[in-house]
Amino acid sequence: MNNDNQSLINFVIAEFDEDTAANLTNIHQGGLNNSKGCDYENFFQLYKVFEIASKDNCDFSKHLVATQVMGFVDDICYCDKEQSIKYNYQAKNSDGATSDWNDETTDRFNKQRVIDQSFFNFDKTQNCLLTSSKTKAESNQNKIPDELKLLDRSEYFPYKKNLIELINNSENKLKEYIETLICDDDLSNIEYSARLILGNLQSNNYISIEDIFSNAQSEAYPNPFYKFRTVDVTLPHWLLQELNVGKLSNIDYEVKNSKLCIQYKGFEIAILIHSLTKVDISNISDEVEFLTLCLKLQANELCALSQHKGK
Numbered sequence: 001m002n003n004d005n006q007s008l009i010n011f012v013i014a015e016f017d018e019d020t021a022a023n024l025t026n027i028h029q030g031g032l033n034n035s036k037g038c039d040y041e042n043f044f045q046l047y048k049v050f051e052i053a054s055k056d057n058c059d060f061s062k063h064l065v066a067t068q069v070m071g072f073v074d075d076i077c078y079c080d081k082e083q084s085i086k087y088n089y090q091a092k093n094s095d096g097a098t099s100d101w102n103d104e105t106t107d108r109f110n111k112q113r114v115i116d117q118s119f120f121n122f123d124k125t126q127n128c129l130l131t132s133s134k135t136k137a138e139s140n141q142n143k144i145p146d147e148l149k150l151l152d153r154s155e156y157f158p159y160k161k162n163l164i165e166l167i168n169n170s171e172n173k174l175k176e177y178i179e180t181l182i183c184d185d186d187l188s189n190i191e192y193s194a195r196l197i198l199g200n201l202q203s204n205n206y207i208s209i210e211d212i213f214s215n216a217q218s219e220a221y222p223n224p225f226y227k228f229r230t231v232d233v234t235l236p237h238w239l240l241q242e243l244n245v246g247k248l249s250n251i252d253y254e255v256k257n258s259k260l261c262i263q264y265k266g267f268e269i270a271i272l273i274h275s276l277t278k279v280d281i282s283n284i285s286d287e288v289e290f291l292t293l294c295l296k297l298q299a300n301e302l303c304a305l306s307q308h309k310g311k
Contacts, residue, residue, distance in 0.1 A: 024071070027071075028071075028074060043160065044157050047174050048078055049197055050177035052209050053181060061208045061211075062082045063078070063080055063081070065079075067201075072108035072115070073089065073127045074088070075090050076089040076130075084122050085124045085126065087125075091130045091157075093159050095131075110148075126153070127152040129153075129154040130154075136154070137155055137156035158171050163191060163195065175190060180227075181227050184224070193225065196220055200216050235255055247287075248287055248290055250264070251291075259272055259273065264291060267291060269295060269298055
């Protein structure tokens with residue numbers, strides 16, 4: 001989808017007429033100028049990114065998201081290039097008449113489908129009138145014309161004043177998706193991970209899910225998104241020897257998500273493996289000294305994470 005806006009306008013003139021093209025331009029400019037509802041749109045886009053990222057067997061370089069794209073349904077779009085489907089969302093943070101499905105909604109959804117399939121060459125389009133009112137979303141479903149009922153929809157997504165409220169909201173699975181990606185249920189780490197991604201969703205250009213998480217990982221210490229790590233981290237051979245048949249063989253351990261997880265007489269410690277590769281344990285004589293070292297490394301990691309979060 002590298003076509004510029006002028007090419008799209010020319011297409012709309014040829015496919016419809018100049019008045020329709022002028023309407024398209026006004027819709028796009030109005031969306032760029034109107035900051036009302038921005039948080040609502042950003043939070044929904046954040047939700048979609050984590051929902052998509054939680055999927056299995058995806059080529060995430062072919063899954064794209066964007067906001068305020070020129071179109072008749074322009075607030076948020078998600079392009080699944082693997083399945084050749086484009087999803088468009090018109091977001092209405094309202095329980096008033098502005099969130100009602102009407103004839104204009106039907107007209108804009110129909111024109112968007114023509115653009116997506118004839119200009120952008122997607123096989124399928126699904127448009128959605130997104131509203132922060134559950135009652136409106138339900139009533140809108142009954143207003144959708146029969147010819148669009150299997151193609152388009154109205155959907156409820158709650159408005160929350162801040163990220164913590166959104167994460168803790170039981171009406172969506174954002175918290176569950178983040179927990180899956182970071183293998184952690186600590187609320188502070190979940191919020192930190194969400195803010196990392198939210199900070200990478202400020203551009204209005206199309207950007208892939210792969211790029212979003214790659215950018216976030218480059219800014220994170222430590223990198224919380226285990227699913228998107230490109231390097232498979234394993235224990236050094238010398239440490240495996242000590243843990244299996246050497247002086248540390250009484251320690252129960254497992255390697256999980258780039259961490260060495262240790263259990264010893266009621267103690268549980270988890271440290272990043274790359275922290276251990278930088279230290280010398282040749283002078284360590286027993287399990288207690290090794291555990292003391294691991295506790296110090298864990299404290300250093302937590303301190304570094306706290307400092308990074310505070311930036």
